[in-house]
Amino acid sequence: MKLHQEIINGFIIFIAVSIYFLLMELLGLAHLFYLRFLNILFVFYGVNRTIKQNLEKGNKQFVSNAVSAMFTSVIGVVLSIIALVIYSYLQGGDAFAQSLSETFLFGGNPSIDAYSISLLFEGVASSVIVTLLLMLYWNNRFSAD
Template sequence: MKLPKELYNGVIIFIGIGLYFILMEILGLADLYYLRLFNVLFVFYGTNRTLKMNYEEGKTVFTSNATSALLTSLIGVFLSVIGLITYSYIQGGDAYLQSLSKTFLFGGSPSIMTYSISLLFEGIVSAVIISFMLMLYWNNRLVSDNQ
């Protein structure tokens, strides 16, 4: 059974982000908030890969490609948030989360679910922005190739 490319590339996003954050933790760089922003590169990679596959298959309809790109990035985001929740509970629950929130964007002491839901919303917004940025790139590339 062949997995849909959106699911396959969404899992690639999840694995990339997971390995990146585990590597940051091992190297002792998890407290550097600006390094956390590089996870967007994995979302770009997986989403771009889906769009590239679509165009190689001859699928050039803007709406179906936009849906495919958005689905890929959302799968990666949802799996990453689920992974964060699981990892946080394995590492000690709210006590582990408090070490993250000191160096991140939260004040006070958020629960794992509050933290994860806010990251989920942030991830959804990032997924939409990245998907449409890549759609503009691929749409312009396709148009200029035909002229």
């Protein structure tokens, strides 16, 4: 079975984000919320890689490239959230999710499910923004032949 480039690039995003967050945890930097925002660089890399691969294959249609780019980033987001849920339960369940929310933008005491669902919405919104920004950047590459 051949894996599509979107799945491979989404998996690359997931691996990079996972290593980044585990490294932050090991170095004791997980409490610095602004470092968490740097994971967007890995999403940019994976989505840009998908668009470039599409262009190299001769696919210059704007809509199909946008869908491909969006699919790539959503795969990375979903895999990352699944991994976070598993990691959270391994680290103590809801108590771990509450420690995450202390250094992030949440209020109260969210459960792992509430935390994950809100991250899913944030991740999908970020995926749309990254896709639109990169599609605007690559727009001149989609000229009609």
